[in-house]
Amino acid sequence: MSIIRYEQTQGTSPGFYALIIGLGVFILAALGGVYFMEHNGHHVTGMSNRIVWGLPHVFALFLIVGASGALNIASIASVFNQKVYKPLSRLSALVALALLAGGLMVLVLDLGRPDRLIVAMTQYNFNSIFAWNIILYNGFFVIVGVYLWMMFERRMNKYSRTVGIAAFTWRLILTTGTGSIFGFLVARQAYDAVIMAPMFIVMSFAFGLAFFILILMASYKWTMRPLGDIIVNRLSNLLGVFVAGVMYFVAVYHLGNLYLAENSGVENFILMSGGVYTQLFWFGQVILGGLVPLALLYSPATKGNRSMLGLASVLVLVGGLAQLYVIIVGGQAYPMELFPGKEILEGYGGIAAYMPTLAELMLGIGGIAVALIIITLLIKFLPFLPESLKNDIINS
Numbered sequence: 001m002s003i004i005r006y007e008q009t010q011g012t013s014p015g016f017y018a019l020i021i022g023l024g025v026f027i028l029a030a031l032g033g034v035y036f037m038e039h040n041g042h043h044v045t046g047m048s049n050r051i052v053w054g055l056p057h058v059f060a061l062f063l064i065v066g067a068s069g070a071l072n073i074a075s076i077a078s079v080f081n082q083k084v085y086k087p088l089s090r091l092s093a094l095v096a097l098a099l100l101a102g103g104l105m106v107l108v109l110d111l112g113r114p115d116r117l118i119v120a121m122t123q124y125n126f127n128s129i130f131a132w133n134i135i136l137y138n139g140f141f142v143i144v145g146v147y148l149w150m151m152f153e154r155r156m157n158k159y160s161r162t163v164g165i166a167a168f169t170w171r172l173i174l175t176t177g178t179g180s181i182f183g184f185l186v187a188r189q190a191y192d193a194v195i196m197a198p199m200f201i202v203m204s205f206a207f208g209l210a211f212f213i214l215i216l217m218a219s220y221k222w223t224m225r226p227l228g229d230i231i232v233n234r235l236s237n238l239l240g241v242f243v244a245g246v247m248y249f250v251a252v253y254h255l256g257n258l259y260l261a262e263n264s265g266v267e268n269f270i271l272m273s274g275g276v277y278t279q280l281f282w283f284g285q286v287i288l289g290g291l292v293p294l295a296l297l298y299s300p301a302t303k304g305n306r307s308m309l310g311l312a313s314v315l316v317l318v319g320g321l322a323q324l325y326v327i328i329v330g331g332q333a334y335p336m337e338l339f340p341g342k343e344i345l346e347g348y349g350g351i352a353a354y355m356p357t358l359a360e361l362m363l364g365i366g367g368i369a370v371a372l373i374i375i376t377l378l379i380k381f382l383p384f385l386p387e388s389l390k391n392d393i394i395n396s
Contacts, residue, residue, distance in 0.1 A: 004087045006383035009223050016222075016380075023373040030366020033359035034109045045360055050352035051332050056110035058324045059364030062207065063103030063371060064137075065178060065200060066320075068171040069208020069242075071096035071144065073235075075171075078164030084234065087386040088216070089160075093148045094375060094384050095212050096171075100140060102371030106363055129181050136174040143167045152382075175201045182327065189266040190331035195256065199249040206242035207320045210313040213239065215375060217310060219385055228391035229304070236309050240297040243316060247290045250323075266334050269351070270326065277330035280322040289319010329354055 009016075037045055047054040073092035077085040085092075124131045147167045150160040179200030185191040213235050220227040254271065257263040270281055293312040295302075302308040333352045379385055 005387040006090065006385065007387045008383050009219075009380050009385065011376075011380035016376075019376060020373065023369045023376070026362070026369035027366050027373065029362045030109075030364075030369070033362040033366070036359050037363075044357065046355045046357050047360075048352065048354070051329060051354040053328050053332060054110075054354065055325075055329075055356040055360040056106050056363045058321060058328050059367050060103045060107040060110065061178065061328065062321055062324050063099045063106065063367055065175060065204045065324075066207040066211050067096045067099035067103060067140075067204075068175040068178075068201075069204035069206065070099055070212050071167060071171050072205055072208055073212060074147070075164060075168040078161045079168045081161075084230065087389060088212075088231070090148065090151050090384045091216065091219075091379075092212060093144050093151070093167075094378055095215055095371075096208070097141065097144055097148075098371040098374040098378075099208070099211060100137065101374060102367040102369075104137060105370050106367035109363060129177060129184060133174075133177050133181070136170070136177050139170055140167075140174055143170050171204075172201060175204045182331070188331055188334070188336060189263050190270070190327070190334055193253060193256070195249065195253050199246075199253060202242065202245040202249055203320065203323070206239065206246050206316055209235065209239050209242055210316040210320075213313045214310060214317075215372075217306060219379065220389070223385070225385065226388045226390045228389050230391050231389050232306060232309065233304060236297055236303070236312075239309075239313065239316065240294060243290055243293050243297070246323075247286070250285070269334050270330055274330060274333075274351075277326050277333065280330075281326050284322025285319050285326060288315050289322060293319070 045054060071092055073085050074089040074096075076082045077089045077092075124135075126132070143163070144167055147160065147163045150156045150163050176197045179197035182191040183194050183196030216235075217227065217232070219225075254267060257267045270277055272278060274281075293315045296308045296312040296315075297303065333354060335350060335352070
């Protein structure tokens, strides 16, 4: 491969400023939603003492899981020595850091008392998976930051593979920890499954790559830089593999639960009688987020079409949000079995109601806007994007 030249974008067009202003509006709306919820109390949200993780947590976990997967391109280049992906490593690391920053912003601002995060950062309870996740998130910023330094500084390039291996290992541990939050919650039947950890890893691959593809194609189209079919087709095939992997793990998870008689109730709720959760599972997660993207990516009529690849990436992200909503909110909506073998007539015995509010939605969208504005500004001021990714450059 010939020497790749990296250049920052000019960022002087009306479209660039319109993008910055538009993202800024969403961020301000998110801050307004936070002020409304904090000033009036969380009773103005759709959450309750039954649903304590609402729509903001769905967005937060969505971005955090996507951040781990966005680093996959850089990992493939350095750890597995796939040279064709090496020009994308800088952007891959940037997208990973930006998504994690956006996700943590949503998570912190949804705590009810964001200042209490200082206590969680200074007084660790190592028996809590949440405490371990704080260490993992901070470590991810440090390791990926060092990884970027190794890629930017020519004298340090020889160490990039070593740091890349460390970043690859750390992000697998991070996503395992995120999935383990649910996998080790034995009190809730919808969560109590160790397969949650590897399933979240594969989900991160799909969500992160979908984010990366959309950002890559938009960046090269808006800056009028050449982007060859070799890179695009490889990313398309990779996305299809990851989407199929997610569907496989989802199938194993639900089939395993159906085999256990004790989980028949929660499985019937999610798959058959759960109302909005059942609809999100089948139409949002399985069809829109899985089957349709696979058809777009592998059908002879649409394979190789960049517009269809963009649509497939968007649908993967939509399906990912639906999947996390079903896991997080649907898992809480189903009642805990406080007294096995007994019927609870009132209180915690029924399905919990939850309706997201506009403030919660704006906070979640604001997290995505924060990630995108970080990426937009940094590729303007620092050379993250290769000047050209034409086929002859990639093949040379």
